[in-house]
Amino acid sequence: MNLIAAQILLPLAGALIAFLWPRHARITGIIVAFTLVLLALSLAFAVNADGVLRTSLGGWDPPLGISLYADGLTTLFLCLTAVVGLGASLHATGYFKSGRSESDLNSIAHGWWPLWLALWAALNALFLTEDVFNLYVTLELMGLAAVALVSLEAHAVTAATRYLLVGLLGSMFYLLGVGLLYALHGTVDIRALSALLQPEPAAWVAMALMTAGLLLKAALFPLHFWLPPAHANAPAPVSAVLSALVVKAAFYVLFRLWLGPFAPIATDLAGQLLGILGAGAIIWGSLQAFMAPRLKLVVAYSTVAQIGYLFLWFPFAGSSVAGAIAWYGVVWLALSHGLAKAGLFLAAGNILHASGHDRVTDLAGVGQHMPVTLFAVGIACASIMGLPPSGGFVGKWLLLNAAFVSGQWWWAAVLLFGGVMAAAYSFRVLLHAFRNKASTVPAHTPHPLMQWSALALAVGALLLGILSAMPLQLAEIGASVGKLELTEAP
Known part of the structure; x- marks a missing residue:
């Protein structure tokens, strides 16, 4: 085989x-x-x-x-x-x-x-x-399986239903765009479309439809309303794969399309608009994460914010140097966020199982009874904040370089604000969890595999920044943006 x-x-x-x-x-x-x-x-x-x-x-x-x-x-x-x-x-x-x-x-x-x-x-x-049609098929299969996984918990049926309806709407928009592309050029092959698409109204409409459908599936602000309840109410392993992989998959498709077929027809205005939506996600998601009463809601709204960082590539897409730097930056952020957020959701599931709740203000004693789980939370939060030497730091540093190389300094301000807010909601959780409380006795002791799997994923996000040479070399293979060059960064 x-x-x-x-x-x-x-x-x-x-x-x-x-x-x-x-x-x-x-x-x-x-x-x-x-x-x-x-x-x-x-x-x-x-x-x-x-x-x-x-x-x-x-x-x-x-x-x-x-x-x-x-x-x-x-x-x-x-x-x-x-x-x-x-x-x-x-x-x-x-x-x-x-x-x-x-x-x-x-x-x-x-x-x-x-x-x-x-x-x-x-x-x-x-x-x-x-090809773009098989991408539709895989998006549908992925969405149906994800919805069914969310609904495994009886109290998550409403969230799963909302997720299903949003997914179907996103798929409809995407499929309409695919149909328009096929009507224009008689093919759905990505390589063929990259050579055939020209700036014309029909191509722009197809791009807009497909982009809108994928934004719904990626839960980009302000289309994120379905994500927090689905991720917060699903079983912990389900929440982990939804946040780390499923929303990334929708972004991956959009990323591929804008690097390939849509590259000749995309305008700077469209790229800036997606960047603005990404900035809105960072700001809104971070504020909601800071105010969320439950740990899994904190992590879910953090996902909304972290997805926004990925869309900061689009404003730089038209620049060869800044676009290449930002390309590597968002790839690194996607990978490090996937590992860190999976670890965070698994750790949050451990705390929920042990304590019977995940109220942030009542987390006192978690550090005493589950040090491995809390260590996983701390390491994962370090990557989410973008602290060195984590993978999150590498990704955000590359995006900062892209902002200054291109002269678009305002995106750097968004990145810095997001980092400060990530630190705020992370330390809010950690400060409550590190408080001692003698009377706190876990209702159930988490299985060792539950604790160590969360820690291993969090450590993976850290190692992605330390051991970045081979992944960087691998990322360059087949990339349309060329090798990473930072010589023009200040």
């Missing part, structure tokens, strides 16, 4: 096994998770050695067949998905048998494994596909 196709077929087979034989779902999920980490790393080494790799499913080339490809950016996102997926899978083995009745355990755990593995397959297919 070829390395590219295996990234999709293995989790799909695992989902089928978990559905048909639920008694073996847990061991199947863990085996698949470990294997996918090895496959993602193997693909990364292959791309690093041989450059961009392509394959066609069934032996048919486009437009009849489905073309898959892996470049440096694709491979980095596959590795992120594999690492977060392994962490969430290990956490789930303890989460779904800690402090629950047997009936709850059976219903939720039996739903988690097939849905999660199906979501994993859809994510990998999305990162690897090379």
Whole structure:
């Protein structure tokens, strides 16, 4: 089986096994998770050695067949998905048998494994596909699996329904744009469209429709209203993969389209508008995170803010030097945020399980009884704040360089404000959690896998900044922006 196709077929087979034989779902999920980490790393080494790799499913080339490809950016996102997926899978083995009745355990755990593995397959297919219609198919499969995962908790059904409706609306806009592109040029292949699209009204309408649909799915301000309740009310492993991977997938698609087919027709005004929405997300999401009464809501609104940073690439897209610096910056932020936020949601789930609540003002004693979990929160928050030497620091520093190189200093002000606010809501949580309270006794002691998986992901965000040489080298393979150059930065 070829390395590219295996990234999709293995989790799909695992989902089928978990559905048909639920008694073996847990061991199947863990085996698949470990294997996918090895496959993602193997693909990364292959791309690093041989450059961009392509394959066609069934032996048919486009437009009849489905073309898959892996470049440096694709491979980095596959590795992120594999690492977060392994962490969430290990956490789930303890989460779904800690402090629950047997009936709850059976219903939720039996739903988690097939849905999660199906979501994993859809994510990998999305990162690897090379045409805009198959991107729609993978977005739909991803969205349906994500909604079903949110609804595993009975109290999250309303949030899941809202998520479903928003996802369907976003998909409708995206599909209308795809149909318009096909009517214009008779192809849905990304490489072909990159050569064919010209600045004209119909192309601009298609770009606007597809962008609007993806903004809904990425929960960019002010279209973020569905995200906090969905992420805050879902089971902790589900919240982790939603924040770390699912919203990133929608951004990934938009990122790819603006680097490829939309690059010849995108205007500076459109890029600035997306940057303004990103700045609004940073400001609004940070303020809401600071005021949120529950820990999982803090982390959810923090996701709204952190997604905004990714959209600060668009104002620099028209500049060759600043655009390249910002490209690497947002890639690093996406990767480091994925690891840190997954760790934060898993840690928040540990606290909720142990204490029976996650009220920020009542977190006293957490540091006494769950030091590993609180250590994970602290390290993850350091990356969210952008403190050195974390991956978050590298990403924000590159965006600051892009702002000054391009002369657009106002984006630097947004970055600095976001960093200060991230510190404010992070320290608010940590100060409450570090307070001692002799009478605080955990209702349930979190399983060791739950605590160490959260810490491992948080440490991963830190290591992404320290060990950045190979990922940077990998990111350059197939990138349209060229190598990273910082010589013009002040």
